[in-house]
Amino acid sequence: MASSSSHQARGPFPSDPGGKPLDHEVPIRVVTEPSQLPVEFLNPSAAKQLIIGFDCEGVNLCRHGALCIMQLAFPDAIYLVDAIKGGESLIEACKPALESSYITKVIHDCKRDSEALYFQFGIRLHNVVDTQIAYSLIEEQEGRIRLPGDYISFVGLLADPRYCGTLYSVVSIFIICFWSYSLIIVM
Template sequence: MSSETVATGSGPPPSPPPSGGKIPLPDSNVVIHIVDHASQLPPEFLNPSTEKQLVIGFDCEGIDLSRQGALCIMQLAFPNAVYLVDAVQGGEALVQACKPALESSHVIKVIHDCKRDSEALFFQFGIKLHNVFDTQIAYYLIEEQEGKKRAPDDYISFVSLLADPRYYGASYPEKEEVRFLLRQDPNFWTYRPMSDMMIRAASDDVRFLLQVYRKMMEKLNGKSLWHLALRGTLYCRCFCVTDNDYADWPSLPLLSDKLAAEGYAPEKEILSVLDVPPGKMGRIIGRRGVAIKSVKECCNAEILLGGDKGPPDKVFIIGPVNEVRKAEAILRGKLMDIY
């Protein structure tokens, strides 16, 4: 059976204070559905329309979420309701029922940092997450539009994004509380029935995403929107290494006719995967990360390591072709010194 609860409060979220000060995340009249069977999900989500685009907030929770850790909950945010898709109780059949929407080009999934969520969905359920609006990527594209330069390894957290008055302007102390509980007990998201804290934490991770999306859409220009779609596609593929070079994944987005007509011809962006000999990643990283940081500083490309969640023997490079090739050459040079 499914259950339903309502997060009630004094009304809709107030506007951020003009001074840019922070306020606690407010409650709102949002119905929260706990779903353990596909029939409890909205029909427009289960059967995406090719004529009408759907925009939802999206996130996943689990144990050490990655190819190896277990996915426990998928959160779907609609304008007036949040659906907590319980993968523990609903199992494989429930998650597979969500596959058409998660892979659909007609459903925009608004998510903050899609990489590990995509990896978990792909390796655990064979789902190729597609058509994401990654708010982490969008944030930095807007910063670039405004002439600001991003420092290497400068990744805005969801908490910091919500605190930004341009997008929401609210503090989120509960997030750190949940992180503390996860450090104490990695199985936090597996317990059933879900506690009030689990329900609140899971829903809060998505129910503000649609407002952030609207605010960001007001700022993103056509060029940034294209780069956002492209990088979102590459980020979804990032940790999902395949033997067929992603041949069966959705194709990369093409430049719009409007941008092409305006003469915009950006350099092709790619994802490159560099294999590192077993036990030699330390040479790539360097003491206290100095080596990898120096590569990031001289190459205008995103350089990501598989890390403890895996794959631990690979480096992922995303960016313009020339910058990616430059990063590859430097990293291969470091590996040559090994032999």
């Protein structure tokens, strides 16, 4: 079996909003060293602005938990940043990108991810689009009353037919990441 640093899986790309399967696969790369990440991510610049899907996974993910995986979804590949194998130096290499205003990070429910990154690594996320907050704002603009504790899960957002095809294409990449990493663990 190949080591995880050289492992590359391929996952099917989701269907387009019309339900027609796309005709290509997205490479999934497990990252344990900074050199395995795209240069434009490691060196953010105004000349090469990016929009990526972003999510963190961990054990009791918050200020006291342990960040284990950062998922970075680019248009041409998905990178699973292994914080355990790569260690603090790998996460530190990602800090300029995560704090950059030149890279837009699209995430669902950023609170715990942001808390873990700040308290464990001193990283202050910038330029974040939180789909959970966006959903709440749209709901309010449409006159729906929010109750205390209202929360839309990632799966709930995907299941909402009003957003299938709009947000689905942005956030569905996260499902591929979860599915793909589960396969890596099983292998």
